[in-house]
Amino acid sequence: MLTPQENERITRVGPGTPMGALLRRYWMPVAAAAELAETPVRKVRLLGEDLVLFRDRSGVLGLIDEPCPHRRVSMEYGIPEESGLRCPYHGWLFDHAGRCTEQPAEPWNSTFKDRVATRAYPVQELAGLVFAYLGPQPAPLLPRYDLFVWDDVVRHIGITELPCNYLQCMENGLDPSHAEWLHGYYMRYIYGRKGETIAVPMDGARHHRFRFDVFEHGMITRRIVEGASEEDDIWRIGASVVFPITRRVGTTFQIRVPIDDTHTRHYNYVVMRPGIPVPPQDAVPVYELPLLEQDGKYNIEVLLVQDFMCWSSQGPIARRDLERLGQSDIGIIFYRELVREQLDRVERGEEPIEVYRDPDKNTCIALPDVNSPRRPAQMITGSQSSAAGDLKYSPIRDLVLSLREEAAEHIARGGPLLPAPELPVYPMGDSRHRELQLLPG
Numbered sequence: 001m002l003t004p005q006e007n008e009r010i011t012r013v014g015p016g017t018p019m020g021a022l023l024r025r026y027w028m029p030v031a032a033a034a035e036l037a038e039t040p041v042r043k044v045r046l047l048g049e050d051l052v053l054f055r056d057r058s059g060v061l062g063l064i065d066e067p068c069p070h071r072r073v074s075m076e077y078g079i080p081e082e083s084g085l086r087c088p089y090h091g092w093l094f095d096h097a098g099r100c101t102e103q104p105a106e107p108w109n110s111t112f113k114d115r116v117a118t119r120a121y122p123v124q125e126l127a128g129l130v131f132a133y134l135g136p137q138p139a140p141l142l143p144r145y146d147l148f149v150w151d152d153v154v155r156h157i158g159i160t161e162l163p164c165n166y167l168q169c170m171e172n173g174l175d176p177s178h179a180e181w182l183h184g185y186y187m188r189y190i191y192g193r194k195g196e197t198i199a200v201p202m203d204g205a206r207h208h209r210f211r212f213d214v215f216e217h218g219m220i221t222r223r224i225v226e227g228a229s230e231e232d233d234i235w236r237i238g239a240s241v242v243f244p245i246t247r248r249v250g251t252t253f254q255i256r257v258p259i260d261d262t263h264t265r266h267y268n269y270v271v272m273r274p275g276i277p278v279p280p281q282d283a284v285p286v287y288e289l290p291l292l293e294q295d296g297k298y299n300i301e302v303l304l305v306q307d308f309m310c311w312s313s314q315g316p317i318a319r320r321d322l323e324r325l326g327q328s329d330i331g332i333i334f335y336r337e338l339v340r341e342q343l344d345r346v347e348r349g350e351e352p353i354e355v356y357r358d359p360d361k362n363t364c365i366a367l368p369d370v371n372s373p374r375r376p377a378q379m380i381t382g383s384q385s386s387a388a389g390d391l392k393y394s395p396i397r398d399l400v401l402s403l404r405e406e407a408a409e410h411i412a413r414g415g416p417l418l419p420a421p422e423l424p425v426y427p428m429g430d431s432r433h434r435e436l437q438l439l440p441g
């Protein structure tokens, strides 16, 4: 339980707030590149700021304040020019740095434009996503996480807008017991009502033990379920929560981008690495993973939508002053501690974790994950998406299914697989951690 003030401190993301200042130290996706290909000028909202993202005719990206500084018309209706974005109302032109480079309606000898600028933020493209940085200069490097830079993969991105604060989504990654209940017992109940049975992720097993370790990128979550042991990867390797807005599930990143205090844009960034050659992708396809179906209901047969339902129903900003946390919430409590430590660091004028400034450390940031592509079974189900139900929304569903089949046949024939990327294993040792035993023995 937190006081209302403590809850505000870790959830408010707008300019001038403590959490807003912390989150502004990180690059965040502001759109998928494929969305810009569809519409080269897009209104976006990030960390409570209304902005316009554009790609000009020479391909340069820009992210500027939504209102035109002249008379406040939305630059959402702007015209991409050879260099910059032109306001539709009186033709003022702004470059990617926010400088006003033309004011065609002003007298020919006016120098007014040299004294006008709009706010602009740096943007960069990587692996099908457009990232923005809204923080203080100098901007850090855009992190090159492994799933963004691996070769021999097929990627696709499902986007969902959620009517809730980003922290509700993040806390879910530190909450192993929900897998047993929401994605187990509840999922079976839903299918049972239709007279169907379904294989649920943990196959009905109870959690025996959880453990959470702070590590250089954020937190590692580990668990042992009934019938498993300390030798199993899910304990030995664990899965990562990358500070501050990403969770890695298998070869998927779930990126929870705060639009504002009460909305989150969720990117389900799925990477399939079947271990056999894959067709090249000119662009990473993007699709809507709907929160609600046409009938206004959740499609709760989709695993991720079960999570979406829970996060959204906690309210726009969960009332952490009213919650009753048990021992099984140690991961959530521990994560809040980490968040508060990083808030304190920024308030002291220090840099928070997971900010990159050394190019040598940013060639390929490898993260531990239990669903390592070293293991053939996971290589095939790499995307996990069909079991989880969300693959049906993807425009490359057929490609993913046929690659999966092809890879399975290849393995069955004893064919060699492409060398797998190296994934780190962080030994448990003396890292800062919390652990809980749930069942005797």
Ligand code: FES
Binding pocket: 068, 069, 070, 071, 072, 073, 087, 088, 089, 090, 091, 092
């Ligand atoms: S309002 Fe934009 S140029 Fe006048």
Ligand SMILES: [Fe+2]
Binding pocket: 172, 178, 179, 183, 307
């Ligand atoms: Fe979940």
